[in-house]
Amino acid sequence: MTNSLTKLSLGKLYGIGVGPGDPELITLKGLRLLKGVPVVAFPAGLAGKVGIAERIVQQWLQPDQVHLALNFPYVQDAKTLTAAWQAAAEQVWQHLAQGQDVAFVSEGDVSFYSTFTYLAQTLLQTHPEVEAQTIPGVCSPLAAAAGLGIPLTIWNQRLAILPALHTVSDLETAIATADVVVLLKVSSVYEQVWTILKQQGLLQQSYVVERATLPEQMIYADLSDRPHLKLPYFSLLIVQVYHADLG
């Protein structure tokens, strides 16, 4: 007697970068996959609020889709984070194991400092048989440059990108070795950054963009008179260290 049970095939995990905030900056591919899957997952918002990625895709969520808000705490503690990633991976696995494809949506791009990496790597440690695919998206430095109406980089310019929260001590090195420096997640270290930029005489060629491409986008060009700024978590700072020589 042959085994008549068909082995259920696993669902596939998609990581979709849905862009910096304006819902219209999702890619056609991201939107097609998003609409086609039975399960859409996203980072849960803080304090019961709608999260950024969820807000971006809200208008395209289908009533018959399962919506999975996964909890990723905004903390630095490795133990707490690892536990949260494992719990989130387990929630996603429950659906994959039933043969359901899951799309995890993330603001910006999914290969660029994205929660998707932690989720996917945690899941693949326990379930290496899962197939994961990433769909790239527009990342925040490009959106900020578009909002400012300036090129981020041209010609022979060297670009350095630092997650400022962890690497503010590297800012002077970046200024010395790159032509354009982008600091991500700058809010909690802004005053420290401002002092370094003042010492280096770079405040006039520095820009802060809050919530790029969203209706509440704020732009600060020339930081000379702004030693203090109350910024939201998703703020970035661009320093044009050297103007490029065209041609």
Added chain:
Amino acid sequence: MTNSLTKLSLGKLYGIGVGPGDPELITLKGLRLLKGVPVVAFPAGLAGKVGIAERIVQQWLQPDQVHLALNFPYVQDAKTLTAAWQAAAEQVWQHLAQGQDVAFVSEGDVSFYSTFTYLAQTLLQTHPEVEAQTIPGVCSPLAAAAGLGIPLTIWNQRLAILPALHTVSDLETAIATADVVVLLKVSSVYEQVWTILKQQGLLQQSYVVERATLPEQMIYADLSDRPHLKLPYFSLLIVQVYHADLG
């Protein structure tokens, strides 16, 4: 007698980043604007061939749109380049002056080492009254990471991006000061780059991606046995200098 002539309003210039190659990686906003303008401009292909940006948007070009192939020579000579930018800006201006909006499409993103910057800056020098708007797109390092199935950066990693053609002498500095290094336009200096990566013991953590997201995409992971590679112009190299410490 009042002047009965109505002043013709100028057309607007859009710079649209249409993504790395896969036409489905254009954004909804880029596609909407692209379809709505009377004039679509793009860099002319080499030797009469269809250019990369034109190929990406070909399926959405409307028969009643003017298609403007602008000549941007692949040379380093400043005088030749400046003359080409001026000629291209003049062609675009002819349409703007008649009140027609022009969308210039560019592969990747329009703020990231893009021909659009040279075109727009040249045009605005002569005609500062022109309104220009940029629509960000997916840039090639993100597309390459998605193709490789690896994160480009996570957590506290510092990223350096170098246009290798001009800055290969900066590679050792970038390796010493960043955790992930991306070299754009690596083809003409590949052997020099390989030698440096060999000296630094980094060949196994280095990847080359040719024509990311196009059907002819090629991936080389681990460059140990590849001292020579014949690469097309749009190839990039990613060096994972340090693996990030999760959490």
